[in-house]
Structures are given as structure tokens and as C-alpha cells.
Amino acid sequence: MGTIDEKQIVRLLSAPETQRKGFEIVVRQYSEQLYWQVRRIVLTHEDANDVMQNTFVKAWSHLDSFRNDSKLSTWLYRIAINESLDFMRRKKNMDAVSADDADTGVANMLLADKYFDGDQTQAMLQQAIAQLPDVQRTVFNLRYFENMKYSEISKILSTSEGALKASYHIAVKKITDYFKLHD
Numbered sequence: 001m002g003t004i005d006e007k008q009i010v011r012l013l014s015a016p017e018t019q020r021k022g023f024e025i026v027v028r029q030y031s032e033q034l035y036w037q038v039r040r041i042v043l044t045h046e047d048a049n050d051v052m053q054n055t056f057v058k059a060w061s062h063l064d065s066f067r068n069d070s071k072l073s074t075w076l077y078r079i080a081i082n083e084s085l086d087f088m089r090r091k092k093n094m095d096a097v098s099a100d101d102a103d104t105g106v107a108n109m110l111l112a113d114k115y116f117d118g119d120q121t122q123a124m125l126q127q128a129i130a131q132l133p134d135v136q137r138t139v140f141n142l143r144y145f146e147n148m149k150y151s152e153i154s155k156i157l158s159t160s161e162g163a164l165k166a167s168y169h170i171a172v173k174k175i176t177d178y179f180k181l182h183d
Contacts, residue, residue, distance in 0.1 A: 003029060006072050013063055013072075023060055030073065033146075034080045040141040041084035042091075043130060051087050055080045070155050077142075077156045085134050128178035132171050139164050140171040 004025050012022025034055065039048040059079050066075050129137055138157065142148045143164075150161040157164070 010066075010068055010072055013066070019063065023063070026059070026072070026076070027056055030076050033073075034076060037077065037141060037146060038080050038084050040126075040129070040145060041081070041134075041138060042087055043126065047087065047091075051080070051083050054087075055083045058083065074152060074155050081138055081156060085138065088134060124179070124182065125175070128175040129171075131178065132174060135159075136167045136171040136174070139167040140175070143168050 009022050009025050009029070012018040012025065031052065035048055035052055038051045038055070039045070042048050042051055055076070059076060062079075066072070129140060132140060135157070139153060142153050142156070143150070150164050153159075153164050154161050
């Protein structure tokens, strides 16, 4: 079955008798792209799966709050990113690991993850990204990996395009500096 137009999905979601079918299509159509965005924030496959489950539970329970004033995909990204950032905040509060241990642990954790198929350079990039503050990391991931426009990111994060551009460029500089330092 091919991709179904977003307008058709919204129509299915808005009618009580077709809402479940519409949501099944949402899960099927958006799971992979949302998963990779979540994974770039929370890093591990298991954590990404947990966040994805929370994302779809929240989306289902808040379907009535989708006002169709933005794209369905934007609304889903907003939920997924907020769930990811909440997860990271909870995890940081629970972890008693020192910052140094956490920094070196990211690359080792990724290389040990059976679902990570990258090499040492990709692990280093993820390690550099992991050291960014949450918002900079999210902006970088959306722009660099998803090739999203600033206007779209602005809707997802409810932030001005100017602030997003600044966050992105600061993130790029920090990542570049990280590679220079570890070269």
C-alpha cells in the first residue's frame, strides 16, 4: 500500500467511524521518520522505542486537539520531539553519572548498540551532537538530518526562525570544534 495523502488521513481522523483506520495509517506512514528523529535525540534503540510508544499514545489521546492549522506531520514531530526532550530531562535527573563519563559513554554506547550500523566517525559525530544542549541538538538534527526548512522547525519548536538559525550555527561550530579537539 502506497503513501496516503495527508488531507485524506486528516479526513479519516476527523470522523469517529474512520478515526481508528486513519490512526493506523498515521502510525504506518510516519513511524520510520519519527523514529529516526527521536533516535537522534535519545540515542538508543530501546529508548527510542519507548519514546515512540509514548508519542503515539499521546497523539491518539489528543487527536481532538489537532486543529489542522499546521500539517499533521508537523503536529506529530512536535509531540515526538517534546516527548524526546522530556525523556532526556527525566534521564538526566535520574543519572548520577559524571559529565566526563557521560561524554565518553555516548560513542561507546552507540558502538555497542546492535542496531547502530555506523563507524567510529559516525559515533564521534553522534557524541559531538550529544554534547549539545537539548534545543541546539534538536535544531541541528532537524536541519542536518531531516533537511527541514527553518519555517517548519519554527512551527515544531514554537521558536523564531532567527533564533533557530543562530542555534544551528552555534551547534555546527561546537561540532566542528569537537572534531578539531579530537582529531
